[in-house]
Amino acid sequence: MKTKRVLLFILLCTATCLQLCAQSTIGRQKVDQYPITAWGTPTYGLTWLPVDYSSESKKYPLIIFLHGSGETGTSISSLNNLISTALPQRIAQGWNPEAVNPLNGENQKFIVVSPQAPGWSYSYTHVQWILKDIVSRYRVDTSRIYITGVSAGGAGTWSCVTNGPSFAQKIAAIVPVSGAGSNTTSESDQIPLVGGVYGMKVWSVCGADDSFWSLANTYTNTINTAVPAPAVPALASGIAGAGHSAAAWNTAYDPTWRNNALNLNVYEWMLKYSRAGSSPAVPPTVSAGSSQVITLPVSAVTLSGSASAASGNSITSYSWSRVSGPSSFVFLSPGSASTVVNSLVQGSYVFRLTVTDNLGLQATSDVAVSVLGAVAANVPPTVNAGTDISLTLPVSVANLSGSAADSDGTIASYQWSKISGPGAYSIATPGSAFSAVTGLVQGVYNFELKVTDNGGAAARDTVQITVNAALPPPPPPPANAAPRANAGADVSLTLPVNTTTLSGSGTDSDGTIASYQWSKVSGPNNYNIGSADAAATNITSLTQGVYSFELKVTDNGGAAARDTVMVTVNGALPPPPPPPANAAPRANAGADVSLTLPVNTTTLSGSGTDSDGTIASYQWSKVSGPNNYNIGSADAAATNITNLTQGVY
Secondary structure: OHHHHHHHHHHHHHHHHHHHHHOOEEOOEEEEEEEOOOOOOEEEEEEEOOOOOOOOOOOEEEEEEEOOHHHOOOOOHHHHHHHHOHHHHHHHOOOOOEEEOOOOOOEEEOEEEEEOOOOOOOOHHHHHHHHHHHHHHOOEEEEEEEEEEEOHHHHHHHHHOOOOHHHHOOOOEEEEEOOOOOOOHHHHHOOOHHHHOOOOEEEEEEEOOOOOHHHHHHHHHHHHHOOOOOOOOOEEEEEOOOOOOHHHHHHHOOOOOOOOOOOOOHHHHHHOOOOOOOOOOOOOEEEOOOOEEEEOOOOOEEEEOEEEOOOOOOEEEEEEEEEEOOOOOEEOOOOOOEEEEEOOOOEEEEEEEEEEEOOOOEEEEEEEEEEEOOOOOOOOOEEEOOOOEEEEOOOOOEEEEOEEEOOOOOEEEEEEEEEEOOOOOEEOOOOOOEEEEEOOOOEEEEEEEEEEEOOOOEEEEEEEEEEEOOOOOOOOOOOOOOOEEEOOOOEEEEOOOOOEEEEOEEEOOOOOEEEEEEEEEEOOOOOEEOOOOOOEEEEEOOOOEEEEEEEEEEEOOOOEEEEEEEEEEEOOOOOOOOOOOOOOOEEEOOOOOOOOOOOOOEEEEOEEEOOOOOOOOOOOOOOOOOOOOEEOOOOOOEEEEEOOOOOOO
């Protein structure tokens, strides 16, 4: 949770840094940010630094101003609400916060911090962190810290001095203006302690027509009549004719307004007081004891408180009360330092021990009690040691692979052990779900996996490892059988053909052929083997003669075999005799034709033969006769003759 808060703070700071850079001052006051929680949640505000702050090294008195409910906001632009009234308005209008200290006549300048709340105003819960931040970043005279505020901020001012002495005694004086009451009942109960016990100097200012004017007088009288009484009586001043409005607030912070018996403005009055010389009565110290956690059905605890009074004082009473938590509880001895509280139910309680001494000074301490619900019976885990394993020597290592689950919790531990089998073994990581086992010998082992859950319940499972004797060595392999080579069929060529292809092959009954190699055994010197290391190769550049080529094949065991092929190259043949003379073909134009007009068309059916070849073409033409005619297909053996006239063609 702390990590998430830090990350949130970083994101918030990053998101607002650009805004801070965009506008650095409003109403002559520095746009600032302060944390309001322990984990640094930021809030905007205005900070006034004296004009000589950067040129001096001294420390300055600090005024923390808490605004009213009408000046709230959450952004830089809303800071303009702050300068609409009271002290921030005075600064915005040109006044530099400073006053003459009535005790020594010195003119002293103030640092003024005005944080802006998103609603109502800030109180002790927030101001404690704002003050811590301001003191760490600015040169603050920590003996002169003053808190003032209007309306809701007046209530916040009272809150800062009614939450115990630790923080109140850091404050020299307060000026609640038109204070709208206190914030909680416990804070109101501490009003009598503010002056005499906490040593606080108080001046309440309020409009005389304000409904809270009577409350200001009541608080003032309560402080002044308390035992012990304050060393400096609290003051209350009413502003005539003013109600609960800015008229009263602007008057109270006017440096020219001096309406009290001392004739001092609020800034001069503040400077009279510091924490260096105050010595208030010391309240008792108290401890409510250590936090406790129980689980039902246990429903009672003993609260063991203790307290001690300051020197010369004594504890007069103890009182136990519930601060928060379920309403079911019973104190057996609520007026004693220690008490049993029973009838508790499931939930988170905070109990408070309040002690009072003989001067009426009180101190409180809180203790937390957590009551957990009844816990169901723990369900044992389930475990699986894995499947059985069989090994054969010389392998002597196995891997144990276990697993486990717990339905109502988590597995807290694993543990492997041998429960039976030979004595030789070593478990590498016995506390892990997975482990190697080494050094195994022949025999049967049983290993157990024990798992334990977060509730202490355990479960076991075993796995068997059988280690077999080493197998006898295998028989030697049979002798390598030689391969068989086949150089292919013999070849016969006749020049000018001087090239051939040798197609060899090889087989191996107990392996594979590893290589081929062709070489010439005998024959003429002219030749060329194209691929001597392949089963098939071209042979070129051969001359007339008889060649013998050998194919050597080698198997994967190194054995070899050979075969030869013969290539016979014959001399060139004599040229062939010339062909006989071409015999002329014979033509037949067909039988003569006789027509009687008006028929003037006929078909001529010719043919041709060639004793030593074939007919290559036909061609019809007119030799004699009338001029009128038409040959339909002059280049065909048969053709139509049309458009004939009387006569002989």
